[in-house]
Amino acid sequence: MVLVVTFAIADIFAGAFICWPIHYLWAESHDGHCINIWKFYRYGTLPNIIIDVFMLILPMPVVWRLQVSRQVKMGLGATFLTGSIGLATSIARTVTFFKHDPLADATWISVTFLIWSIVEPGVYLIAACLPCYRPLIKFILERNQKATSTPYRAKGPNDLSLKSSYSARKDESFHAGSTRPQSDIEMGTPVRPRVASGHESDEQSLISYRI
Structure with missing residues (x-):
């Protein structure tokens, strides 16, 4: 630290008083002298x-x-x-x-x-x-990683089989003419089917569409 500070002070004074008097640097007509500017630089x-x-x-x-x-x-x-x-x-x-x-x-x-x-x-x-x-770099990288990661899970064969079996069970309950409310797994609310002979109810159409 002493070496750095000492060199900084010496360099400042050497550059400021490279010629004496100072105006001799740009007005050499006056009597004065300069250090070796070429070597100083x-x-x-x-x-x-x-x-x-x-x-x-x-x-x-x-x-x-x-x-x-x-x-x-x-x-x-x-x-x-x-x-x-x-x-x-x-x-x-x-x-x-x-x-x-x-x-x-x-x-x-x-x-x-x-x-x-x-x-x-x-x-x-x-x-x-x-x-x-x-x-800062860590924050930017983590933010970009979160932005590029997909929030959706890929559908596998197990998901399709579960939905197919659920659809089959719903169809059987509706065609059986059951009047007991059936619990809708996805909606979480009981649904009372309205069965019409030979026709598909609104609830069946909704469930089939969502599945």
Whole structure:
């Protein structure tokens, strides 16, 4: 932590007072001097890579000495290694500074440098927040799983045989001319058949239709 804070303060002051007096940076007619701007831009990003590597390696021995299962250790290791995506952008930014001369055409080349200078801290911020996304991702996956699961049970041969036997029993009771109320299994209410000789009752039509 001391190393990171110290380097941040040094980088801020070096960038702010890269020339002295400060206006000498854009008005070189005045007496003044600047540090080697070319080397400052190129080698000023190298400490970021070195510090990032140490930050990734530092917690690993502690993680693997924990009295937990191997699966938990691997999960913790993967959580810490998410910072490696920020390390990749830091390396890309450094390579860009080494491939181009920042002083050759400052107006044109500075666009590329500025893009990578914005991408690098943005990716680090995403990497730092990745462990917090796990509950959100789990919630989304469970919600999608519930949405795609079918709420209906497939009909098997047993269902068809049960309904056929039930229909046969209902028909027999109606044709027998029974006036005792028959319990409707599906509706849960007693149904009193109205039997007409040689004709199907309304209740029979309803039951046959529903089955």
